Amino acid sequence: MNSDYSGGGDPAKSLELLWGLQSRPTRGPKPALTVERVVEAAVRIADTEGLGATSMRRVADELGVGAMTLYRYVPGKGELLDVMLDSVYAEFPRRPVEGNWRAKLEEVALENRELYLRHPWMLYVATSRPPLGPGLMAKYEYELEAVEGIGLTDVEMDAAVALVNGYVHGAVRSAVDAQRVIQSSGITDKEWWLAHEPLLDKIGDVHTFPLASRVGTTVGQEFDAPYDSDHGFAFGLARVLDGIAALLADR
Template identity: 75%
Template sequence: MHQEYSGSGDPAKSLELLWRRRPRPTRGPKPALTVEQIVQAAREVADSEGLGAMSMRRVADELGVGAMTLYRYVPGKGELLDVMLDHVYGELPRRVVPGDWRARLDEVARENRELYLRHPWLLQVAISRPPLGPNVMAKYEWELSTVEGIGLTDLEMDATVALVNGYVHGAVRTAVEARQVIQRSGMTDKEWWLAHVPHLDRIGDLEKFPLSARVGTAVGNEFDAPYDAEHAFEYGLERLLDGVSALVANRSAPPG
């Protein structure tokens, strides 16, 4: 899978773009493009063909201009990628759902999951150095607000949000890869499973692996496949929230 890294552009230029603080030219012809148009075109390429297809030249072609024209608005691909990320994060509704912290944190996980599924190219960006734009900051603020006032320290609040986001990232990556396998092979998981089971029963020495045979059969019977992304996500999210719940309960328990 193609990999890119956020935060790789010039810090000052990236921040000026992210916060739309770049000075407008006072001389010369009226600008023919806007940063928003460029970002939208870049996103459309990434959405339809993956991040590996997105380049300054390709975006310029989509907009019907020369590649050098883009550099009047965006210094380079690194800065463009940062703005793309911030732009996409602006899609998060950041709703404050009724209920307790668990319901709110559950909402964070699900909204982030839906964002990844709409834009799988996000999985191709390493964000250990996130773009410090307004939508990224608003996302973090919203996520932190779900665990504010429940007894966690500031470091624990940050770690809890990171834990949820990390879980969602991994779960969606696995789901997207499974979806890509179906698209490339032309065979559903059920078809793959049914094609293998008769041969496995005939060729495999399953008596040596009784637990694997029993559990694998149960999974196959339940999902008609060796894996179900939806079930895996739901199960993992519930267990993660159970862990946070245990920590919160420990914080609120009386001493002794």
């Protein structure tokens, strides 16, 4: 269960920060920081140490200031997380793509994948109440352009984008979790399977589980591992796009 979620702070204060509407600090000494510097430090910590390490105190230490100083710029962790998310959404490249809707929507998926791999902490933030900042809005606009004018209603356009993004989120999170297991255990998946091969040979009865034995062996020989995230991602994305193509064909 996610313990971090967007929209957990004061919505009005988050929107002020997201759109640069907040007043500059007037009390105390001359401001030594900016909201942008605070957010950059927080994202840097989340990228390298994880979201759990990104406390207000930890960000203050990173910037070399007292924790109370941050509250002159960001009201709290909830608002900070909203701005962190929008700042990385603003990194979305929004590259122009030649071709039909399928090529454009595939590019949307690949760009989202790149973003998650660059900032894996994003995968562990619930965003049912998304930060409606300029970064997110520009990203959403670009994603909708991929399916504009292809025969979908506005509701279906939103659903198609959500379907692709949901697939990417799940696929990348599985890949990131698998990589974390390797880092934590200190051994690769291949090394783990080889170490347990004698036991697996005992329970892997080809007569009792003929399909599992055949398919599992074929996959292992193909990828030298029980699973290949790149192949799985490409295969799954193609099937998602096939589903949208079938819907359009029915029209």
